[in-house]
């Protein structure tokens with residue numbers, strides 16, 4: 010991409026952004042899969058290119074239009090607008106692969122803490138709410154061990170439709186769906202996000218690293234603190250890791266200034 014944008018390219022980009030806005034897509038970001046945490050020289054060039062594009066569009070007053078939910082200060086109303094925009098979504102193949110319903114998200118629209126999982130499973134698809142099956146019961150216990158209730162936090166997934174046979178979401182499914190999650194996060198403005206499992210962590214952070222490396226650190230996610238812990242479904246398969254997950258949650262509690270009880274989730 011050229012370092013400066015000629016006027017034709019600017020106009021084409023602006024038109025493309027408007028087109029996406031009309032489809033209800035407001036967030037654009039470049040993901041670097043299979044990349045180390047620190048950007049390479051080439052990646053730094055790409056970031057600079059992206060900044061050039063954004064500043065050129067801003068100079069031309071051709072920036073993307075504001076998200077419709079930003080018109081209201083009420084997060085309940087704002088989430089309703091995002092949900093309405095999502096509609097009976099057919100943006101990716103999952104709508105015709107057996108999903109029963111869209112699983113938008115649940116909890117306190119003013120939550121300080123947000124949990125983000127991978128994708129709805131069979132129970133969630135049936136009930137239209139994230140984390141209501143066995144993994145959800147364990148997540149509830151984890152939340153309770155933190156001295157909170159499910160109604161205090163907000164829970165969502167990277168993608169909002171069940172993949173057939175609970176397969177791992179495809180990259181393009183995550184890319185198509187996650188702008189809506191970004192809008193939910195922007196409305197809720199949590200102090201802390203906890204990514205549950207590798208798919209959520211890698212999608213949000215756009216880095217490819219093993220869980221052992223991803224856990225135990227704070228990341229900056231668009232200005233919000235983000236940490237990573239094991240997915241409850243993994244903890245059901247390997248309960249010995251629960252004490253590690255409890256360490257992760259204690260790190261979060263410290264950040265949120267919650268009192269730390271001696272006992273972890275059962």
Ligand code: URA
Pocket residue numbers: 126127128129130133138139140141142144145166242
């Ligand atoms: N696993 C997830 O990642 N999300 C759910 O909602 C349920 C199970």
